[in-house]
Amino acid sequence: MTLWSRWMKPKSGPRKQPLPPDKVLQEYKSQKFDGHVKKALRLIEEMLGENDDLVIRDFRVCQTHDAAAAYFANIVNRDTSNENIFRPLMDMKPSAARARLRGRALREVIVKEALHHEEVYLRTDMIEVIEDIMHGHTAVFVEGCDKVIVVDARMVPHRTPEQPYTEQVIRGARDGFVEQLSTNITLLRYRLQTPNFRIKMMKIGRLSRTKVAVCYVEGLVRPALVQEVLDRLKMIHVDGVLDAGTLEQFIEDNHWSPFPQVQNSERPDKCVASLLEGRIVILTDGTPFSLIVPAVFVQFYQTMDDYSERWLMASLVRLVRLVALIFSLVFPSIYVSIIAFNPELIPTNFAVAVAGGRAGVPFPAVVEVLVMEISMEVLREATLRLPQQVGGALSIVGVLIVGQSAVAAGFASPITVVIIALTTIGSFATPAYNAAIALRILRFVLTILAGFFGLYGVVVGLILISNHMLSLRSFGVPYLSPVVPMNMQGLKDALMRAPLWWMWRRPQQLDPIDSRRLAPGAARKLLSQNSNTLDPVKPRRLR
Amino acid sequence: MIHKTVYRHITVMEAVAIFIGSSFGIGILALPRMAVEAADTGAPLLTLCGLCLTLFGALLITLLARRFPNDTVVRAGERVIGKWPARLMGVCLAVFFILLTALGAREFTTVVAVAVLPRTPVEATTLVMLLLAASSVRNNFTSFAYIQLFYQPFLFIPSVLIPTLALKNAIFTNLLPLWGNGEGHWWAGMASVAALLQGGFVLGFLVPAMIEPRRMPQVLLWGGIFIGSVYLLFVIASLAVFGSMEIRNLMWPTLEMAKITMLPGEVLERLDAAFLAIWVTAAFAGLYTTYFIASLVIKDVLRFEDHAFLSWALLPFIFMAAMLPPNVVQVYRAMEWLGRIGLVLTIGYPLILLAVAWMRGVREERGLPEQADSTL
Numbered sequence: 001m002t003l004w005s006r007w008m009k010p011k012s013g014p015r016k017q018p019l020p021p022d023k024v025l026q027e028y029k030s031q032k033f034d035g036h037v038k039k040a041l042r043l044i045e046e047m048l049g050e051n052d053d054l055v056i057r058d059f060r061v062c063q064t065h066d067a068a069a070a071y072f073a074n075i076v077n078r079d080t081s082n083e084n085i086f087r088p089l090m091d092m093k094p095s096a097a098r099a100r101l102r103g104r105a106l107r108e109v110i111v112k113e114a115l116h117h118e119e120v121y122l123r124t125d126m127i128e129v130i131e132d133i134m135h136g137h138t139a140v141f142v143e144g145c146d147k148v149i150v151v152d153a154r155m156v157p158h159r160t161p162e163q164p165y166t167e168q169v170i171r172g173a174r175d176g177f178v179e180q181l182s183t184n185i186t187l188l189r190y191r192l193q194t195p196n197f198r199i200k201m202m203k204i205g206r207l208s209r210t211k212v213a214v215c216y217v218e219g220l221v222r223p224a225l226v227q228e229v230l231d232r233l234k235m236i237h238v239d240g241v242l243d244a245g246t247l248e249q250f251i252e253d254n255h256w257s258p259f260p261q262v263q264n265s266e267r268p269d270k271c272v273a274s275l276l277e278g279r280i281v282i283l284t285d286g287t288p289f290s291l292i293v294p295a296v297f298v299q300f301y302q303t304m305d306d307y308s309e310r311w312l313m314a315s316l317v318r319l320v321r322l323v324a325l326i327f328s329l330v331f332p333s334i335y336v337s338i339i340a341f342n343p344e345l346i347p348t349n350f351a352v353a354v355a356g357g358r359a360g361v362p363f364p365a366v367v368e369v370l371v372m373e374i375s376m377e378v379l380r381e382a383t384l385r386l387p388q389q390v391g392g393a394l395s396i397v398g399v400l401i402v403g404q405s406a407v408a409a410g411f412a413s414p415i416t417v418v419i420i421a422l423t424t425i426g427s428f429a430t431p432a433y434n435a436a437i438a439l440r441i442l443r444f445v446l447t448i449l450a451g452f453f454g455l456y457g458v459v460v461g462l463i464l465i466s467n468h469m470l471s472l473r474s475f476g477v478p479y480l481s482p483v484v485p486m487n488m489q490g491l492k493d494a495l496m497r498a499p500l501w502w503m504w505r506r507p508q509q510l511d512p513i514d515s516r517r518l519a520p521g522a523a524r525k526l527l528s529q530n531s532n533t534l535d536p537v538k539p540r541r542l543r
Numbered sequence: 544m545i546h547k548t549v550y551r552h553i554t555v556m557e558a559v560a561i562f563i564g565s566s567f568g569i570g571i572l573a574l575p576r577m578a579v580e581a582a583d584t585g586a587p588l589l590t591l592c593g594l595c596l597t598l599f600g601a602l603l604i605t606l607l608a609r610r611f612p613n614d615t616v617v618r619a620g621e622r623v624i625g626k627w628p629a630r631l632m633g634v635c636l637a638v639f640f641i642l643l644t645a646l647g648a649r650e651f652t653t654v655v656a657v658a659v660l661p662r663t664p665v666e667a668t669t670l671v672m673l674l675l676a677a678s679s680v681r682n683n684f685t686s687f688a689y690i691q692l693f694y695q696p697f698l699f700i701p702s703v704l705i706p707t708l709a710l711k712n713a714i715f716t717n718l719l720p721l722w723g724n725g726e727g728h729w730w731a732g733m734a735s736v737a738a739l740l741q742g743g744f745v746l747g748f749l750v751p752a753m754i755e756p757r758r759m760p761q762v763l764l765w766g767g768i769f770i771g772s773v774y775l776l777f778v779i780a781s782l783a784v785f786g787s788m789e790i791r792n793l794m795w796p797t798l799e800m801a802k803i804t805m806l807p808g809e810v811l812e813r814l815d816a817a818f819l820a821i822w823v824t825a826a827f828a829g830l831y832t833t834y835f836i837a838s839l840v841i842k843d844v845l846r847f848e849d850h851a852f853l854s855w856a857l858l859p860f861i862f863m864a865a866m867l868p869p870n871v872v873q874v875y876r877a878m879e880w881l882g883r884i885g886l887v888l889t890i891g892y893p894l895i896l897l898a899v900a901w902m903r904g905v906r907e908e909r910g911l912p913e914q915a916d917s918t919l
Contacts, residue, residue: 341659341660341816342659342816344812344813344816345811345812345813345816345817346811346812347809347810347811347812348812452663452667453660453663453667453668453671454659454660455659455816455817455819455820456655456659456660456668456819456820456823457671458820459820459821459823459824460671460672460675460823460827463675463823463824463827464675464678466690466693467678467679467682467686467690470686470689470690470693471682471686471689471690478689480689480693483693484689484692484693485554485557485688485689485692486556486692
């Protein structure tokens, strides 16, 4: 071709972009399988043929009927498909009667007599068949058969349930959720063997088609609440849901609040406990985190340990946790306001010591504290991202050496370092990471207010925070309940952890239908005198 | 006219909390001085009389509420004395509560400026306080009740602790004679004490939201007992500690009492700054109530569906009013003047309404709908 002719060649118009398969699928919406394998395969080829891992395996059933299986190579368990699909179908005894079989009769023979895999679905709509193939199932087309036989031989790599990193317990179950929804449901069903346990499945995400399971106990939780959860989930129209956290942000009540309004957990026992309290658990495929709604603030400093330990110890430990929580929020700001505005509050000896420590520090207290706080946050974030082996070394370098040298360099006073360290440790004592992070952020706000207005600013900030929490709701449940609005039954499990026999009702803020935890009279029976069989005072014949 | 329907949800306990929260406030800081100036050592007795006057006002509101369990005071007024007179009164009430909020904020920030933040401009602290109140006024009545309930411990613990600890230095002969030396001006003093408690007018807006409006007398009783004992405790303790002559020289005797008090354990050397910090909560509870009443009154008069936006709309006016008095003397003069007028409004108006309603025989239809109108 000469240059001339190339110039003269008419420009071709914009190349027509081929439609993506999901758009093509819409065109074939009404397409049904009509017993023609070739035709069906052509459609499959057109839709999915671009994928190099699509396998179409031709074979013959009863030596007479042409058949084909379509599946994706790596997601299907090879052993299962060999043993449970191809072998029985190809091994079917040929006979004259079988050769004449068509339509429904043929399908019944195949499904009821030959195929001995347990999970088999029958489909007519091609659109459904394609969705199944995408899901990892194997679609078997048999010439003359009236339906497509879809066999679930999927195998996805998964890990075994192990102790969750984020919620470790001293005493309690050691298993945690994994990524597979099926495993997680198993873990729940294994712990909650009542017919009242209900699971509603739905798929969320236009492209990811993520399975989401809404679990609740019927007869406990108000049906309206279940409906609301389902409604909120149905409203999510997003391309993909990769984690429960994504769902959480779509269904929470107040999107502007720093406080989490949905609890998440990796522990099946915690989920079951929540279900028994009348809450709803949302499991998402592909993540070990479950969501628990409705959530109130007290939940974020409760742990599973609280219930397995005896009540007095558990109450004390919970109190310690609460104190740590409050410390991590207000400690730096109170320090700043006392040092900068009201040094007369603290005993004179101590005030002198503090002043001596601060003698060489060139900054105002608020700047000093803020700088130290920010470097602590940086350190924390850095150790979080590092591989574990390096992380330990870095945290030692960070905490010990930087802290020590900051003091030696006259950059920060020793008391400031102590305060920041205590604050940071306090924030680690909060079991729920997302609640701890909220308080961490609010701590900065309080510190800045303290820098401006001293104690007055701190209290104004605290009032602002508590007002916000008091007006917050999670699925209509007041966030600070059962403290406000006050509820005696709920209070038994809020600041303290009352003896189990005394908490005979479920938390009333959730308004469960069946509110009794303990059978009537059970507590009285429990507390009445035991017979003390081996009491040495007792005559031997009575033992 | 369509109102958002809300369920009755305020419990008796929350109502008591609202009543108490509305009455604690900045006034307590100066209360002993005001009482002593009026009645010398008769101050406790005078306080008691003032409390009785307040409770009488609250009783009037309760009686009115019994007659109109589904209406706020403003709406009940419209039914009793007609639309426009009642609206006029509503406007007066609104202006009164706006001014009360403004002066309350100013009084508190003056105390703050004198006691802990001498170099911070009063404008800044006042603005912060008003912003805090305004951001909370946006909430609905339920959250209002929750917030008031939540702060009760922060009101009670210091107000029982400080006077009790201060009693260590008390000379009880300072309390005698019980009826005071010489003449005094008892009526004015009573009015001043009662004027500190005008937040109690909020009860008139509470009724339509209460689950059991029948139990209002209980609210009155418990609220009266708690408020009365704390007020009396403060007056008696400061009178016993300082004596009547010294108190006249102290601007805020309660604060001085905190200054001389020491917590056992000696963790804190002085308590005044800490007391004032905790007292921000009480000041907030009082301001929140008056601010809330102001916006509710305006909402009722103008027939708004929601009062939320009023909170920011009123803020500039309240702030300007708060900045008007040039110094603390003027603040107290204005407060005294405003308090007297306020008594006419918060006690006189319900009295007139009741009398007219009784004479005309106006009353609510029997029975309570579960969905109360309104307000909230």
